[in-house]
Structure formats: C-alpha cells, structure tokens
Amino acid sequence: MTDGDVSTDALAGYLSGTLADGTVGVADLQHHTEGWSRQTVSFRATWTEGGDETSRRLVARVDTDEDVDRPHDTRNDIETEFRTMEAAYEAGVPAPEPVLYADDESVLGGAFFLVEYLAGDAPITWDPRDRQRLHGAWDDPENTLPSQFVDATAAVHSVPPEAVPSLDQTDPADVVDRELDTYERIYRETALKQEPAVQEALRWFRANKPTVPETTLVHGDFRTGNVLMTDDRLTGVLDWEFARVGDPLYDLGYASTRYFSGKLIEPTERPELASALVEREWFYDEYERRTGRTVDRDRVRYWQAFSAFTMMTRGVAGAHRYRTGEADGVRSAWFQYIVPGHIEDLLAAVEGDRT
Amino acid sequence: MPYLHPEVVLRRFSAFTRGEVRPSVVGDGDEFLEAQVGSMSSTLDFLSKEVDGMRDAVEAQHEALREALDGVERALDGLDAEAPEVRAVLEDGRDRLADPPAAVYDHEERLLEVSSDALAAVETDLEGEAACAVRSPLYDFLRVRVTAQLEMLGRGSDD
Numbered sequence: 001m002t003d004g005d006v007s008t009d010a011l012a013g014y015l016s017g018t019l020a021d022g023t024v025g026v027a028d029l030q031h032h033t034e035g036w037s038r039q040t041v042s043f044r045a046t047w048t049e050g051g052d053e054t055s056r057r058l059v060a061r062v063d064t065d066e067d068v069d070r071p072h073d074t075r076n077d078i079e080t081e082f083r084t085m086e087a088a089y090e091a092g093v094p095a096p097e098p099v100l101y102a103d104d105e106s107v108l109g110g111a112f113f114l115v116e117y118l119a120g121d122a123p124i125t126w127d128p129r130d131r132q133r134l135h136g137a138w139d140d141p142e143n144t145l146p147s148q149f150v151d152a153t154a155a156v157h158s159v160p161p162e163a164v165p166s167l168d169q170t171d172p173a174d175v176v177d178r179e180l181d182t183y184e185r186i187y188r189e190t191a192l193k194q195e196p197a198v199q200e201a202l203r204w205f206r207a208n209k210p211t212v213p214e215t216t217l218v219h220g221d222f223r224t225g226n227v228l229m230t231d232d233r234l235t236g237v238l239d240w241e242f243a244r245v246g247d248p249l250y251d252l253g254y255a256s257t258r259y260f261s262g263k264l265i266e267p268t269e270r271p272e273l274a275s276a277l278v279e280r281e282w283f284y285d286e287y288e289r290r291t292g293r294t295v296d297r298d299r300v301r302y303w304q305a306f307s308a309f310t311m312m313t314r315g316v317a318g319a320h321r322y323r324t325g326e327a328d329g330v331r332s333a334w335f336q337y338i339v340p341g342h343i344e345d346l347l348a349a350v351e352g353d354r355t
Numbered sequence: 356m357p358y359l360h361p362e363v364v365l366r367r368f369s370a371f372t373r374g375e376v377r378p379s380v381v382g383d384g385d386e387f388l389e390a391q392v393g394s395m396s397s398t399l400d401f402l403s404k405e406v407d408g409m410r411d412a413v414e415a416q417h418e419a420l421r422e423a424l425d426g427v428e429r430a431l432d433g434l435d436a437e438a439p440e441v442r443a444v445l446e447d448g449r450d451r452l453a454d455p456p457a458a459v460y461d462h463e464e465r466l467l468e469v470s471s472d473a474l475a476a477v478e479t480d481l482e483g484e485a486a487c488a489v490r491s492p493l494y495d496f497l498r499v500r501v502t503a504q505l506e507m508l509g510r511g512s513d514d
Contacts (some may be wrong), residue, residue, distance in 0.1 A: 031385050119460055193464070196471040197497045203478065265508050330394040338399050340504040355491040 003089065006041050006108055007138025011060070014107040018100065019114075020047035020054070028272035031135040032059075039064055039110075042117050057117035058099060061076070063112040072186045072317045075241040079103065080166045082113040084243040087163035092156040094148075095237050104188045119237040120228035125262040127278045134276040135269075137232070146278045148234035150286045152227065153255070156237065157291065158219035170245050172212045179306065180205055190320035197343045201309055210247075210299040218246035223260040224275040249295060252287060256280055258345050259311055265341060293333060305349035312342035362407035369399035372422065395438035401508055408507035413463050417455065420466050424448055426492025427473060434488060438480040444472045470496055 008026040017026040025046040032040040037063040046055045075086070082101040089095045096115035103111045111341040123130035161169055163168030170178055182200055191198075219226075228235045242321035254260070255275045262268040262276050274280045284295040318335030321327035372426050373396035385389055431438055448469040455462045470493060477489050506512075 146498060171376070193467060194471060195399070195469060196474050196493075197501065199471060200494075236402060250473055265505055265510050330391045331396060334394040334398045334401075337398075338507065340501050344501045344505065347501060351494050355487050355494045 004060070006039070006060070008043065010107050011043070014104065014340065015045060016047075017266040020049060022048055025350070027060075028057075035334065037158040039108075041055045058114045059096065060112050060114050060118050062108045062112040063108045066074070066292060070158065072131045072190055072320070073076060074182060076167070076243060078111050078113065078241075080164070081241045081243070083166055084164050084217070084240045085113075085115065086239070087159050087353050088156060091155065091163065093158045093237060094152055094234055095154055095240075109267060117290075118228050118234070120230045122226060122228055122238060123224050123276070124262055125225055126264050127225075128262075129135070131203070131262045131268070131270075131276045133231070135273065138273055138277055138279065145229060145231050145232055145234060146282075147286070148160065149224070149227070149275070149277055149280070150290060151233055152237055153222065153251060153287060154290045156219050156222065156251065157293075159218040161217060164217060164245075167217075167243065167245050169214065172215050172247070174227065175212045176209045179250075179310075180209070182315050183306075183310050186317055187309075190313070190317040192316070192319055193324060195343060197347050198309070198312070199353060200306070201346040201350050205302075205306060205309070205355060206355070208302060210296070210297075210302050212247040214246050215247070216248045218248060218250050220244050220246070223249040223255050224277050225260065226232055226354045237348050246304065247299070248291075249299050250307075252284065252295065254307040255308050256283075256300065257311065259308065259338065259342060263345075264338065303327050305346060308342045308345040309348070312346070315339045315342070363405035365399050365406060369396050369403060372396035395446060400467040404508055409463075410459050411468070412503040412507045413459050414508075415503050416461070416466050416496070416500045419496045420450055420470055423496035424452070424473070426495070428491055430489045430492065434480065434485050436485055436489075437490070438476075440476040440480045441473070443454040443470065444476040445501070448473060466500075 006029060008029055011025040012024055015026065016022065018024075025192040027044050028047070029041055029043045032042060041062075042059045043055060044051060044055060044057050048054070061078065061081070075081075079101055082098060085095055086098045089098055096118050097168070099116060101111075101113040105111060109214065117180070121130075123134055125131050125134065133303040134145075137143045161167065187202075189196065219237065219240065221239055222237075226239040227237055252274075258268065258271055260334075261271055261273055261274050268276070270276065272279050276281050284297070284300065287293070289297050315335040315338040319339075322329075322332040372392060377392045377396060378387065380392055415423055427441065427445055431441060451465055451469055455465055473491055474490065477486055477493070502510075
C-alpha cells in the first residue's frame, strides 16, 4: 500500500528485523507539513516483544533530494540532523527520542530517520489564532510555557560542540565571519534585485562584528514554530537541520526577530514578545539566570538583525529557485513576500548608526 | 484586450482558491497539499495587489529619490564637503531620473541603481558624522521604498 511517496509495506518490511526481531506492522500513516524541505510522515508501528504486543507512534523524516547539489542551501545533511537530535536528547533537551537512522534509499526513496511521535502542535505565529494562544500563555502567570521555552533554549546550549562531530567545529573567533561570508554569498548569488537597504545592512554587519567568547551547539532555527507544545506544556524541539557550532546568543537573537513574533506585512500586535511567547528582556534575564551566561544585549541585537538578513536571504533564494526553474513549489514563489518586512527591520536596526 | 483588469481576475482567483479549493482538500490527510493551496491563494492575492499598485508605488519612490538627491546636495553644501565622487553620482543620478524607462519594472531598477550608487559613493568619499549626515536623506528614500512595498502588499488596508 502506498500513501503519497511512502509505502507502508516497504516501511514495514524494513522495520521487521530492524526495529524489532519479528514482524513489524505499519498503519495509520499521516503526512505532516513541519518539514517543508524534508518529507515528514507519522505512523503507528506494532510488533510483538516477549509475547506482548507493543505499539508506538513514530515519525519518519525522509530526505528525498539529498543528491541534489544546492549551493544556496545551508541545511545539514539528514544524518547530521539525526546525530544532532541524538546529542541533544542525550543532553536532556526536550526533543523526540531518536529511534534509528537509515541510509537505505530503497525503503522510502531517500535516507531517513525515525523518532518518537510527540503530542502537541508547532504554533504558526503568522496565524492570528496561534499567536493569540501564545500571547495568552505569556499573559497567564500560572502558565509555565514561557519558562519552559527558556529552559529548552538553555538546554540546547548545554550541548558541547564536540557532541556532534559531523558539524564544523568552528573556533569562536571565526563564527561571525563564517555566518557573514555564507549568507552574503548566498544573497549575492541569488538576489534578483540589488536592494540598497541590504547593501547598507551588509556594510553595518561588517563594521560591527561582535566578539564571540564561546561556542556551543546552536539550533539555528530556534523559535516557537519549531517547538511542539500543548496549551501549557512544551513537549519537544524539532527541525534541527540548521544546527551548527556557534554563538549561543545567535538562537536568542533569531527567536527575537519581529518576523517570528508574527510580522509579515502588518506589524504584530505584541512586538515586545519574542516568538510571540516571551517578553524579550525577561527572556534574556531568565536565560542569564539559568545558564550563568551574560547576555550581551548588543550581541543579541546584532544576531537579531543578522537573522532578519538570513531569513530575507531564504526568501530571496526561494524566488531565485522559482525563477530558474530549480523549484516549482508555490511556496518558493510566495516566499518573496517576506522580503520587504525583513528589509524594514534591517533598516530599523542599522539606521541609528548609519545616519 | 484586456476586457478584465488583471488585478481583479487575480483577486477573484485568490478568493476562489481560498474559499472553494482549499476547503475541498482540507482533512484529506495531506497537509502539504493544503499548505500549497493556501500559499497559492495568498500569492494570487499579493500578485493582484502588485499589479494594482506597482506603478503608484514606483512613482512615489521616484519622487522620494529625487528629493533625497536634493537633500544629499544640501547636506554636502552645509558641510562644505568636496566629496567629488558623491557629487558626480548626484549629477549622473539626476540625469538618469529625468528620463526614466517607461516599463515599471525597469523604472524601479533605475531607482535602485541610482540610490545604490549614491550610497556606495558616500562610503568611498566620506566618513564619520559627515557620512551620516549625507546618508540621512538617502535613508528617507529607503524608508519610503519599503513602506510603499508593504502598503502595496496590503499593509494598512482592510483586507
């Protein structure tokens, strides 16, 4: 039986003898949108162990285009994504329990990994209903979701770089240049228009490079939209494909962008809330208290502005892929519309120093 | 042709995609298809606004850039700065703005070139507070540009 590109029979065949000694049944397959870039399905696996029937809901992430050369794509390969999740899970980060990685492309059409299925939804902060739910959590003093979000951030940064050997072990002194060089190259190679505001931001980024005193594992796409949560419980951090060794304050700045507060065309109603969930200064204060790190506000603001640039660059690169025919998905064309809002934020970040 | 204004057709296609097509695929278990249809509806809506508002947005930017170049000259004169590259770019930019291309996308491209050249010349010729003062009117243009883009895409409208 086939559902989309995933054959439950092929999956069951592979898991029989891999996940369990005997036969593994696969049922109730569902496709998910969490992975725009990688195919994500969940299913129920059932097998008999010691005479007892065991049933577990699992999630498969499949890399269906790992052989495609994508010079403008900063995602890690899927095995590195899995090894990052393993390291994070072992360090106590709330994340799905990793189950297995398989490089046998014959099963699902590409290398894939399995993790446990977790309850909860990843809120879409551009959806007013989801945004209101997050605002409500912040406004409710009894709700510990904001506190759990800080704990999750701190937990990610408790993972030492060497726990994921397949990530580039970048020296702290080289982190800023690595980020700048990577995203400036992508922007210059994919920009369909040379925006003067972006040129100005790039000049500002080069002139105001912060000093990074240490590196940790950095999630790289850390925001409420990549966190599964119920009304009052954070169940797991997802989407580790952008993880890298970097400045832990990068994740704080990234989560603080106006875009991830829910801004697209209109400004968001609660711009003071990072990721629509936590008031920025409270977030930084609590992070300091729980990690012992000093949150250099200028450095966080630098990464916040830089994150607006990286997200804008992803929008530009999506439009470039659509124009060149590399991608024909609707989302690639739509992604151009995130660009003006980010340019507005870049201007706001740099104009105080530049004028 | 056309008998129908393209922005109206695009807006109707967007409404149909959102109101009729998307509900028909919701709940089939394919969240990816749902999201693609949602993105298509949103893209059609943005395209209708672009077609409707692009020319006005570019005209507003043209006027703002013309004023910005005047502001650069006033700033240079006020500083008594020679800044030969900036002044040369200023003169060239005014010439290029005096005869803009008729096609709206080419016209927009012209505005980007003139403003980029001016900012690059400031970077070469000036530094410190003088550079800031001369950049300031050009930043007014940059803000007008991004605001015009966001308003064209629906900011402040009732949609």
